[in-house]
Amino acid sequence: MVWVAGLTFASVWAPLHAAAQDILSGSITLEARGFPREALLPEQPDATLSLSGEPEIYLTWGDGVQSLTFTPFFRLDSSDGERTHLDIRELFWQIYGDSWEVRAGLGKVFWGVTESQHLVDVINQTDLVESPDGEDKLGQPMVNLTLLRSWGTVDLFVLPGFRERTFVGSDGRLALPLPVDDDNEVVERDVGYAARWFHTLGDIDLGVSHFWGSSRDPRFLITADDGAPALLPIYETIHQTSLDLQLTTGNWAWKLEALTRSGQGDRFYASVGGFEYTIGNIRRSGADLGLLAELNLDSRDDIQFGDQQVSATPFDQDLFVGSRLALNDVQDTQLLGGAVVDLGMGAVALFLETSRRLGDVWTADFEVRGFVNTDPSGPLYGVRRDSYGQFSLHYHF
Amino acid sequence: MKTTTKHLDIRGLAAALALAIALAVALVLIGTQPAQAQESGTAGSAAAGSAAAARGMEVALEAQRRDDGFADLTAAMTMTLRNRHGQESTRRMRNRTLEVEGDGDKTVVIFDQPNDVKGTAFLNHTHKVDDDDQWLYLPALKRVKRIASSNKSGPFMGSEFAYEDISSQEIEKYTYTFIGEEDVEGVPHFVIERVPVDPKSGYTRQVVWYDQAEYRVQRIDFYDRKNDLLKTLTYHGYNQYVDQFWRADRMEMVNHQTGKSTTLAWADYEFRTGLTDNDFNSSTLRRIR
Secondary structure, three states: OHHHHHHHHHHHHHHHHHHOOOOEEEEEEEEEEEOOOOOOOOOOOOEEEEEEEEEEEEEEEOOOOEEEEEEEEEEEEOOOOOOOEEEEEEEEEEEEOOOEEEEEEEEOOOOOOOOOOOOOOOOOOEOOOOOOOOOOEOOEEEEEEEEEEOOEEEEEEEEEOOOOOOOOOOOOOOOOOOOEOOOOOEEOOOEEEEEEEEEEEOOEEEEEEEEEEEOOOOEEEEEEEOOEEEEEEEEOEEEEEEEEEEEEEOOEEEEEEEEEEEEOEEEEEEEEEEEEEEEOOHHHOOOEEEEEEEEEEEOOOOEEEOOEEEOOOOOOEEEEEEEEEEOOOOOOOEEEEEEEEEOOOOOEEEEEEEEEEEOOOEEEEEEEEEEEOOOOOOOOHHHOOOOEEEEEEEEEO | OHHHHHHHHHHHHHHHHHHHHHHHHHHHHHHHHHHHHHHHHHHHHHHHOOHHHHHHHHHHHHHHHOOOOOOEEEEEEEEEEEOOOOOEEEEEEEEEEEOOOOOOOEEEEEEEEOHHHOOOEEEEEOOOOOOOEEEEEEOOOOEEEEEOOOOOOOEOOOOOOEHHHHOOOOHHHEEEEEEEEEEEOOEEEEEEEEEEOOOOOOOOEEEEEEEOOOOOEEEEEEEOOOOOEEEEEEEEEEEEEOOOEEEEEEEEEEEOOOOOEEEEEEEEEEEOOOOOHHHHOHHHHHHOO
């Protein structure tokens, strides 16, 4: 059924987009996941199929100076009702002058330089049902003023409206150990503010940011939701000051993200730093090989959770090592693989992501995530049986 | 007790990490010193060498002088990639270039096709001698990523053009030797050999044909690191813009070793459009379309 829907959708879009190529673009994706190990709960499936789409409508006038961008997103999932969802990733108006830009509406902003974790990237809420890697984000209401100066770029944000994180339902795989009570969530502030200075000094790209608002990553309380134990997310008001730094020279990119945050218990510090070393054009094949290593640290103490101590973050003391291979061929074949090792507990999260173009308008990717040697007090314990393989086919218009 | 040890641990590790980064930075800085000395040494000896070197340089300088002062330009690019079986695939891009006084040009390339890379933008601040500064804008994540630029010899978008072939051609990037004059289909040409200064270049040397009337590049032969003929680039359909600047409509790159070829067609050339430095700032990649 989903197949038929997808193909019909594609055949309807194709002629439409030819007429409106500059206005409409985007992609439709069919995704299949298989979980080789038996689930923890009987209602969790061994395989899922889902269909998602992210069209973008872009209107511009005044010689490109003003524009309107609208990017809705939907996913239909065969098993998890929480994963079946609709979002507006972007719906914003933009205007710019010689040395300033203004954006207003729902938007998406990325800060940071590292690969294993996007530590300082705080403006948008994570759409966690999409992928456990946390790279998918919900649209955030914002007014953003950008000032371009000789001494750097200043970004000022007013962020009215808070978005709660999405969580996989208990009838889906990759769920938290207990159901999330998302009807009674605690959000301390609805309005947030942020400021950022960014500058390039030769080989160095440097950003310093401050954020004041409700934390995007919640702390949890164990409560009884209709008698059964559940996790209650609490989004507390935080002040977070952060730094992101990259030194790019020769084949090396040295990266550091660091932050200090107050408002969630004691003030704490966290950092992620490391390098990416690129060997270009290996043996004149055209392929590039990147070698990556990053160390993640966090000063937060373990927290008492029910009857045990658990880590406050998945990245408390974790080493990421990985490798990136880009063939730079006509099909743009890419491969990224690696492991995040918890240096305290020895738990390992493994991943492999490959992608390739098929013809002109299709791409396919294959992804494997494995959770090995998990510890009952570690963050991976809840997904210890949820290692999976995922195949996606994308149609781009 | 536990808390204290953990904090100490973290600080120790953080200090070690900071030290490691500082050391690496120092090593890289020290490492680049002899390389630069060597580069200027090579350039120096070549320039002082023979009359052939001086005349080769003269031709290159005259060609550059005639292209000075274009200020900025925009153009549409269509790349047709062909494998040895004749199968084709197409890439569409838009190019914006800003002339920079005393340094290499700044360029941004915006990708329109294939559809899956639509909206991706590649920003390059080229330099006369040092590595270029390069950023990539990834629209799905809204991420601007600074990338290592030392990979000059790799293919651009899977084509037969290497990054160094499409990058700003600065005088300082080569040493020159005058080879001779040659009539090609009745048109007199200067033939120059140029040797890349950068040891990371994919070429030992290039042989360049300039027409004598307008000092326009008409053909380049590229020799690989084994000094075998690798590729030939030919320029077709030159037009003159704003009464001064010559640009080819079409560039044909043929790889003699693989049988693959790439046609790069240029259209919609506009000069002096009023682009400014801020249009080539990594921060403004977010608004680029």
